[in-house]
Amino acid sequence: MDPKKKTVGFAPDNDASSDIPSPGSSNNSSAATSPVSAFSNTPDLDHNSNSNSRSVGSSSSSTAPKSIKSSGARSSYEPMKSSYEEQWGLADRVSQKAHKMASPREGGQFPKEGGKKEGKQGGKTSGLGIQASGSVTSGGSDGPHSAGPNSAGSQSGAAAAGQKGGAQKPPTAPSQKSMTKAERRELQEKQKAEKAARLASGLPASGKKAAQVLAQPNSGFSPNPSKSLATSFPGAEAEKAMAGGGESTNQTKRREKLTKEIGLFAHLDPPKFANTASAPKDLHPAVVNVGLQMAQFKICGANARCVATMSAFRKAIQDYQTPPNTTLSRHMQTYLNPHISYLVTCRPMAVSMGNAIRYLKYEIGKNLDLPDEDARALFLEKIDNFIRDRITMADQVITSLGLQKIQDGDVILTYARSSVVQGLLLAAHAKGIKFKVIVVDSRPRFEGKQLLRALATAGVPCTYVLLTAIGHVMREVNKVILGAHSLLSNGALYSRAGTAVVAMSAHERKIPVIVCCETYKFSDRVQLDSFVQNEIGNPDELVNDANNNFGHSSTRWQESVRGGLSSTTNGATGAAGVLSGWKESRDLKLLNLLYDLTPSEFVTVVITEVGLIPCTSVPVILREFLPMMQQ
């Protein structure tokens, strides 16, 4: 069956039949919930005591339980729902949002003006200017971010004329596409079964209507809202269906993860997991490979990722066969685009990669009229030159410039691991400069250990501390050398989370902060805080239990520590236990941000291949230097 068709067929199937006016009392033991919760349509709802308790909790803290505007609201369900489903099909992210919106008000039935107000705000946010009756966006409580365009749009769409929501259908359901046939069949069957069950219990055929029926009479606390939720929404059904069968635990987990989104960061991409299934078929294997490695953080670091990407593209261009009726340079862009978007699905693009790809596209666009083989040779050469000039040579120049700033007797502090910094420190050691290095590291990635290993192997005197000890070690430091993910136009440094703390505490003690960064990592973006743009890593990395080895090489050490502790106290294991159940705990969310932003005043100097510059000169370099490089 065509998955797309199915999605579309889905909505009418459930809804069309149900034109029942505001529902009477519920005769269903599974208690009731408000249309709000039906509306909020958490996809995750195959419910169990766990989510039940969650809604209980949220009802107490509920910001805006929604009053019911029955018929109007109901008529608006259909478009809303269909668009919703599509969104759900589209991306996990959307459903996360939807879910998040749902959770605070699942249990609450108290009519409240405040809720209405919020709904209004939400509607405004969406730009449609419609009060979302019976629906509350989380916009009011969580800020406009969290009511991302999708959710806000769908809600106000719901309140508005049905056609509007319907007309706004986003493209359908890659995720359904990615379902296996068996899964799809299961889903269908599940829905059928549910419908039958509902009919049997005297409820409307539509899950939604049923939910409403269930909801209406019960204005108090619902003992088991999640249960009704489960049946209340097609999305939920789909979810439930998918959860059925062998996949059940898997899906449950996934669903639960969806609820773990944090309001302030709802606009960011959720953590991504390596998945080739969604990749288009005709990708070059080298690119697929690189994408997977990046998704698993096997290739990590701005330079490494950029070089890997460019090398993969080089292979792709090398193996590229020009299709009939076009030329290589004209078709190349179209050919590369799916590769690029595939890489983005694997992990949000690094600034370095973005710049490199932009450069490549610029070169392709500039040479449209070259004969095929010449163009291929040219592009390959351009890629090689880019890697050589902007990365390899740049690093060498940075190293030689950086050496001027390292003197005998220095105590240099560095954070995590940067390939350039590592190169610089090793070069300084090779040059015979006598200095000491303090490697500051932090959970969860412990990237500093890699640097520590390299330095210790080379014989550089090192100290290794975690970020928490920064205040203690800063006293003896006289230089801080950091790497960069990117430098922004306002001079801010965008780098591994934790860098800002290091730079700030160095600045506080007037210790010079040296940043090593190639100019190709300069970005024309401006960012004032770490929230606007960031990357969310897998929150499981923060969970420190014995079964996960996210600490990489550190795991053994952790275990030994834990072992030592547990002989006396159970503290360490106990602590791990708290987090290991985080997905089940309704009030616990984990946030694993990968980057942070260091304001420009904390950075003394940036060492680039064009010299030592203050970080406020980034725009000057972008203006004066980049045109030169692109020639």
Added chain:
Amino acid sequence: MTFEIVAHYKKLLLDSPELSMPVAAIESLVELIRHSKATTMSEFMLSIKDASQQLKSSVRNSISLSAGCDLFVRFVTRNSQDVADFETWKGTLISRGQRFVEKADACRYKIAELGLPFIKDGSVVLIHAHSRVVSLLLQRAAENHKRFKVFVTESSQTQGGIRSAKVLRAAGIPTTIILDAAVGYVIDKVDMVLVGAEGVVENGGLINQIGSYQMAIVAKAANKPFYAVAESYKFVRLFPLNQYDLPTYNADTLSFQELNIDYDSKSNDAALADSPTSLKKASSTASPSTATSQTALHMKTSEDQASQGSNPLVDYTPPNYITLLFTDLGVLTPSGVSDELIKLYL
């Protein structure tokens, strides 16, 4: 070598005291080209680089001198790309170099014009030591009938303040010489601080006669504007991270000389000490009175050295203490300097 560049440079400075070091350096290098007998490009370039190295090492404080040398070397290398005829190219370099030297004087007048509006009627200006361009700016202000008073620090090392005071009094500006240590005392009476520069570094910071940094700190603490006045040929491609990251810094600067003292005071200690072993530890175990006498002795013996080698001549003022820089390129913020430098050297 037939042409002695260092001698020529020193003669230039002696002949015209108004000449600043970078300009004199460039003039000397132009003179070198005139005398150059190099036949190949690389030999020529080598001789220029060699000469500028000689110049830099000939003086103790080479900051502003090296700014001039670097600028000229940069100018030569930039123009070495398309050389059709070696001799005519040399001719071009010489004439261009000379024109630069002639124009260098005009720089100061331009700066004086730009800085004029900043000196308000009835204001009190604090300046440091002696700087030609600062003096010129103040003179121009006086000529423009601005009524203002000047505090100038004595700057004991070079007595530059006394020189400044002479010049300014001659221009009819009420001037008071204050102790270097009195900057904090007068700062509340002052409306702005004005200093010259030996060199302006890449981040917009300032290298200037010792004492500028503490003036900047005091000015910042008192929320008074701190303006630097510098010709653009003093922009230098350096990026000091702190005071001790300057090319003028060496192992002798601010070194402690206790070891010498210990030898001198040995006889003293020997009289008090019974055994040779205690003699070795004399400095640590000596009675308080001995220690005091030792310190006094230390002060005495190191006094001469302090005034000569071990005290620094210049310090570095980080850009965050500087309000604005008056240059012939315009009135710039510190980050604007790096903008100009990047344009110049990239």
